[in-house]
Amino acid sequence: MDRTGSGFMSLVRSAVKEISLNLHSRPGARLITLLMVALAFIVFNTFLIISWNLQGIVDKEEDLVGMEVFLQRDISQAEGRTIGDNISSMQGVKSVYFVSSQEAEALFRAELPGRTDLLDVMGNDFRLPASLQITFETEAMSQGRISELSRQIEAVAGVEDAVYGEDYLPGLLKTVTTIRRLVVLLGIVLVSSISLVVFYTVRLSVVRRSLTVDIMRTVGAPWWFIRIPFVVEGLFMGVTGSAGGLVLVAILSKVLSSAVAQRFMPLSWMTLVILLCAVTGTVGALAGSYEKER
Amino acid sequence: MLVTMSGVRLSYGRWPALDKIDMEIRQGEFLVISGASGAGKTTLLRLIWMGDRPDSGFVEVSGFRSDRIRNREFPQLRRKIGIVFQDFRLLHTRTVFDNVALPLQVTGTGNRIVQKRVISLLARMGLSHRRNAFPHELSGGEQQRVAIARAMVAHPVILLADEPTGNLDPEVSREVVDLLLEINRGGTTVVMATHDPRQVPAGKGRFLFLDRGVLRGADRWTELDPDS
Ligand SMILES: Nc1ncnc2c1ncn2[C@@H]1O[C@H](COP(=O)(O)OP(=O)(O)O)[C@@H](O)[C@H]1O
Ligand SMILES: [Mg+2]
Numbered sequence A: 001m002d003r004t005g006s007g008f009m010s011l012v013r014s015a016v017k018e019i020s021l022n023l024h025s026r027p028g029a030r031l032i033t034l035l036m037v038a039l040a041f042i043v044f045n046t047f048l049i050i051s052w053n054l055q056g057i058v059d060k061e062e063d064l065v066g067m068e069v070f071l072q073r074d075i076s077q078a079e080g081r082t083i084g085d086n087i088s089s090m091q092g093v094k095s096v097y098f099v100s101s102q103e104a105e106a107l108f109r110a111e112l113p114g115r116t117d118l119l120d121v122m123g124n125d126f127r128l129p130a131s132l133q134i135t136f137e138t139e140a141m142s143q144g145r146i147s148e149l150s151r152q153i154e155a156v157a158g159v160e161d162a163v164y165g166e167d168y169l170p171g172l173l174k175t176v177t178t179i180r181r182l183v184v185l186l187g188i189v190l191v192s193s194i195s196l197v198v199f200y201t202v203r204l205s206v207v208r209r210s211l212t213v214d215i216m217r218t219v220g221a222p223w224w225f226i227r228i229p230f231v232v233e234g235l236f237m238g239v240t241g242s243a244g245g246l247v248l249v250a251i252l253s254k255v256l257s258s259a260v261a262q263r264f265m266p267l268s269w270m271t272l273v274i275l276l277c278a279v280t281g282t283v284g285a286l287a288g289s290y291e292k293e294r
Numbered sequence B: 001m002l003v004t005m006s007g008v009r010l011s012y013g014r015w016p017a018l019d020k021i022d023m024e025i026r027q028g029e030f031l032v033i034s035g036a037s038g039a040g041k042t043t044l045l046r047l048i049w050m051g052d053r054p055d056s057g058f059v060e061v062s063g064f065r066s067d068r069i070r071n072r073e074f075p076q077l078r079r080k081i082g083i084v085f086q087d088f089r090l091l092h093t094r095t096v097f098d099n100v101a102l103p104l105q106v107t108g109t110g111n112r113i114v115q116k117r118v119i120s121l122l123a124r125m126g127l128s129h130r131r132n133a134f135p136h137e138l139s140g141g142e143q144q145r146v147a148i149a150r151a152m153v154a155h156p157v158i159l160l161a162d163e164p165t166g167n168l169d170p171e172v173s174r175e176v177v178d179l180l181l182e183i184n185r186g187g188t189t190v191v192m193a194t195h196d197p198r199q200v201p202a203g204k205g206r207f208l209f210l211d212r213g214v215l216r217g218a219d220r221w222t223e224l225d226p227d228s
Helices: A007-023 A027-064 A077-088 A101-111 A113-121 A143-154 A169-207 A210-218 A223-256 A267-290 B041-048 B071-078 B096-105 B111-124 B140-152 B170-185 B220-224
Strands: A067-071 A093-099 A131-136 A159-164 B003-012 B015-025 B030-034 B056-061 B081-084 B158-162 B189-194 B206-211
Touching (some): A007 A223, A007 B096, A027 A223, A077 A093, A077 A131, A093 A101, A101 A113, A131 A143, A143 A159, A169 A210, A169 A267, A210 A223, A210 B071, A223 A267, A223 B071, B003 B041, B015 B041, B030 B041, B041 B056, B041 B189, B081 B140, B096 B111, B096 B140, B111 B140, B140 B158, B140 B170, B158 B170, B170 B189
Parallel strands (some): B030 B189, B030 B206, B081 B158, B158 B189
Antiparallel strands (some): A067 A131, A093 A131, B003 B015, B003 B056
16 A cells, blocks of 8 residues: 555645535535625625715815804904914814904905995994914814814903804714714624625535535545635635625726715725635635534 | 444434444454344444444444544544445546545545556446446446445445445345445455345345344344245
8 A cells, every 4th residue: 555655745636636626616606605795895885985975075174164263353463373372282273374354354355355345334443353264183073072172262362252164064074973883883794794605605515515525534534634625615715705796896886986986995904804704714614514523 | 353332322312223232243244234214224334434423332443442532543444444325425526436536535545556446446346438427327236336346445344335225226236235245255344234134145144133223133034024
């Protein structure tokens, strides 16, 4: 018997042959996995896109929806700038821009050229109040934080009034927060279902070959020899299933890209999903190969 | 002694499938285990290849004891055992050649030796022309001969045949039994389980009878069938 020397290499060669035999069978199961994974990705990516688009809107609005802080009339330009510096050191404030009384008037005339009569009516002594234009950091853009900041700012000596877009900003922020949470939740649900799909398809395809496992066992194949083809298959199915699903989604979103502003999910997420599917595929294969054993 | 069973009991659920089994199988004998369906024949054979282990008592096969065997020793034990089933259990996606070569390939036998041994074995069993056929292209008798070739290719010390003729018509059954007898003459111990012991001529083997999990000793089948 040729058990020495080349024995182990022959065994490895046989194992490689088993692996390739295995990979060449059952394209159906692999296709099902791929489609299921793709479907899950499509749903997930749709929500991601919605969330990203809304985020884009919010980013734009955030710049517009700052706060306008009117200063008391007797405040000089120097005092106004000092107040501005004070406010800019508050947490959550991104920028402060001082608008002097003269600038305010110039702006008014520039923006409403037809209504300069209003200023004339007020007489020569009339001055528009100086003001501070404030924008906020994104983290501070919540209803609670902004109203708190406005109270803080109104308490500063020399400040007359603080005005901000109270009506629609909080609603918008809430929507975005909700959708972001939904995306995370959906991500968790979909990633778990993708994993389960991979797990069960792989396990099923292994259990369906329990005859092979049985025969291998009864003819005295070592346990690693019996399982390695299934493990490789599970790994392969997990990777091709998830990568194929991603490719399908990418194609789909390319096709639809004219309709909506597009961004694909980040590379790190894709890597993570593929890795996860590789692991669940492998575990599924092992679970399947142990199914009939006692 | 090749196989020893001592005080063996094995239950699936409430009732024992086998109970109080004490027996020995000598090297080179042809043992026929008969009994009605459900009597425990398959279970007894499973205990020999240690697909199951007894709840109490022990089975010893060629130096491996069921209560001491380690996980990594199962493959070593099974390489000494050839098994043939009623339903052949050939891998339907592989050719006759690959099915027969399997036991050699899983032990790392070199390719040249595999070729030589499989080809000569197929020739001896009259299956040379079927070498590249797939199992579903063969008759039942041919499939069972392929299964026997697979069981014998690695030169086992014992061949277990579980109702090997169960799916075959009488004439083909006779051929299969003749083949098993021939294998036994070649020195391999054969254990054949069957519900119909008349398939083996009375002088050609030792007969044991299983009755609902209990061994009833030799030649009981003659009492059951006074005509024969
Ligand atoms: N895997 C199993 N699970 C539960 N019961 C089983 C199992 N295998 C066999 N049995 C039971 O054990 C008894 C003996 O079965 P078996 O050895 O297959 O009989 P035979 O081969 O003589 O027909 C039967 O009652 C059968 O139902
Ligand atoms: Mg049976």
